[in-house]
Amino acid sequence: MTVTIEVINNRAFNLLSDMEHLDLIRINMPTNTTSSSEKLSDHLAGALKLSDTQYEYYQKTLQEGRNEWDRNIY
Numbered sequence: 001m002t003v004t005i006e007v008i009n010n011r012a013f014n015l016l017s018d019m020e021h022l023d024l025i026r027i028n029m030p031t032n033t034t035s036s037s038e039k040l041s042d043h044l045a046g047a048l049k050l051s052d053t054q055y056e057y058y059q060k061t062l063q064e065g066r067n068e069w070d071r072n073i074y
Contacts, residue, residue, distance in 0.1 A: 007013045019025045050058060 007016070016025065016027060020027050048055075048058070
């Protein structure tokens, strides 16, 4: 039987780990949370949940970081 759970507290994960060591359960950690047909950008779109002001600041900071790549440092 397979049951999927969401661990909210690390203490619960420790309990599950102890149960695994006692051969009561088997923990299968997910290797990939997105389907192969779904683009990563679609999966993560809107994940930051920023206000308009925070979004503008974020975009400005990203652009400044990108501009650093084009700068000659020698």
